[in-house]
Amino acid sequence: MAPTSQFLDRPRVLVVGGGYVGLYVALRLQKKIANAGGIVTVVDPLPYMTYQPFLPEVAAGTIEARHAVVPHRKHLRQTELIQGSVTSIDHKSRTAVVAPADGGEHFELPYFDVVVAAGSITRTFPIKGLAENGIGMKTIEEAVAVRNQVLDRIEAASIETDPAMRQRALTFVVVGGGFAGIETITELEDMARTAAKQNPRLNVAELRFVLVEAMGRIMPEVTQPQSEWVIEHLRSRNIEVLLNTSLASAVDNHMSLINMPDKTVAQEFDADTLIWTAGVQANPMVRSTDFPIDPRGRVQVGADLRITGEFGAIQNAWAAGDVAAVPDLTGGGVAGFCVPNAQHALRQAKRLASNLWASRFDKPLTDYKHKNLGAVAGFGEWKGVANIMGVGLKGWPAWLAHRGYHGLAMPTFERKWRVISDWFISMFTGRDTTALLDLDRPRAAFRAAAGPAPKPAAKSAAKSADAPADASAPAKEEVPVGAK
Ligand SMILES: Cc1cc2nc3c(=O)[nH]c(=O)nc-3n(C[C@H](O)[C@H](O)[C@H](O)COP(=O)(O)OP(=O)(O)OC[C@H]3O[C@@H](n4cnc5c(N)ncnc54)[C@H](O)[C@@H]3O)c2cc1C
DSSP: OOOOOTTTTSOEEEEEOOSHHHHHHHHHHHHHHHHTTOEEEEEESSSEEEOGGGHHHHHHTSSOGGGGEEEHHHHOTTEEEEEEEEEEEEGGGTEEEEEETTSOOOEEEEOSEEEEOOOEEEOOOOOBTHHHHEEOSSSHHHHHHHHHHHHHHHHHHHTOOOHHHHHHHTEEEEEOOSHHHHHHHHHHHHHHHHHHHTOTTOOGGGOEEEEEOSSSSSOTTSOHHHHHHHHHHHHHTTEEEETTEEEEEOGGGEEEEEETTTOOEEEEEEOSEEEEOSOEEEOGGGGGBSSOBOTTSOEEBOTTSEEEETTEEEEEEEEOGGGEEOBOTTSOSBTTBOOSOHHHHHHHHHHHHHHHHHHTTTOOOOOOOOOOOEEEEEOSTTOEEEEETTEEEESHHHHHHHHHHHHHHSSSHHHHHHHHHHHHHHHHHOOOOOOOOOTTOTTHHHHHHHSOOOOOHHHHHTSOTTSOOOTTSOOOOOOOTTOO
């Protein structure tokens, strides 16, 4: 199947991925390229850009899930949008292969320029039980599912009489002590405390939050004293912080933790909820291209954001963001490269768009150079930590800085207002602790209603073993978590 499109014959700037980089590149170029007779095409399996820094707040219910994403159709009006995944790129023939999101037949898409902006995926390790029982915090669907899971477990525990099962339901484990992990565990703890206080059958002290970090410190983005302050802060909220500790197994939701580096047994316990936030890796789709890839799986680019191999820059090929190894000309970064964060992704996108446009007129390109401004993190209402250009903040000033920064950084006015309205409303109404259950089996109630009427209890008890199942029992549907 090939898409029927009025744009097919026009020279295309193909943007692979509509996240931070893809959205900003398209916003900057769509009009210019269209006026020049070309077309910008964004291919992404999702119809929106996800503002990932808001995922912990979506999980904790201070931001509505839909408000933390930027819909492509609404904001990229002059861009051709294709909902699918690029599965391979052959730059020699200037062709990409696209797999439609609905599972349809793959098709080829010719282009003139390509911008590789496919971001990163959660980095995991081969730990038994992790794939079956863990969940990440990288997509809006995961944030929604985590929220529902935490609230559901609190409800389930409140009517559980077996103490071991009750404790298991109320134990929440987050692996990874970076920004994402710390924001996730603190936001969830804040929400869980509110939910537990609303439930007279529970005691807040029964909640158990465990942070597992393999290194000897957390939050490398802030200074050592700030990192130590964060640990103290977490412990003051009864969050267990286990440094130099790693998850060895999670089979059947039984957590086996080991000490690092000697790998002796640290702790064993059961937990219904396991959230994995231990880093990211470049999107592996780039391995199915003819572009140079560095040992960490990233596309190699020069400081001007052109993809660059051993023979120099490759014409009409660009990359930025988490998927690319962008040299950090400020002398900061890790091993000389920019760290994967939104601060860089956004600025690289703008530089990339300007350079791509300049290349059309053989104008000189400008190198990307940005000195890290620092970091801001929210830990639940009125709590946070920040390091802004070397100035450290803690508590409510840091939390205000976090909200101020991200409120402004959220792309497009329309989305900014939605997020700021959510914050404003929740200041008066309090945190929303509503769980939306059964999102993974939305047809169950209808199937129960539309199926055969249930038999009277006495008769059905006497039924033979091979009689059809009771239609009132919701049927489990094979729908992915978070699907609506
Ligand atoms: C929980 C969390 C909190 C964070 N907090 C912060 C923060 O406070 N500050 C900060 O600076 N950074 C933060 N980050 C990091 C930041 O969000 C990323 O660095 C940034 O999103 C990278 O932008 P990107 O465009 O490279 O990738 P992304 O924004 O991830 O976009 C990649 C896009 O590519 C699409 N895609 C994937 N595969 C394909 C394919 N095969 N074909 C086509 N499209 C594809 C994806 O659907 C996605 O839309 C956080 C990240 C997380 C997960």
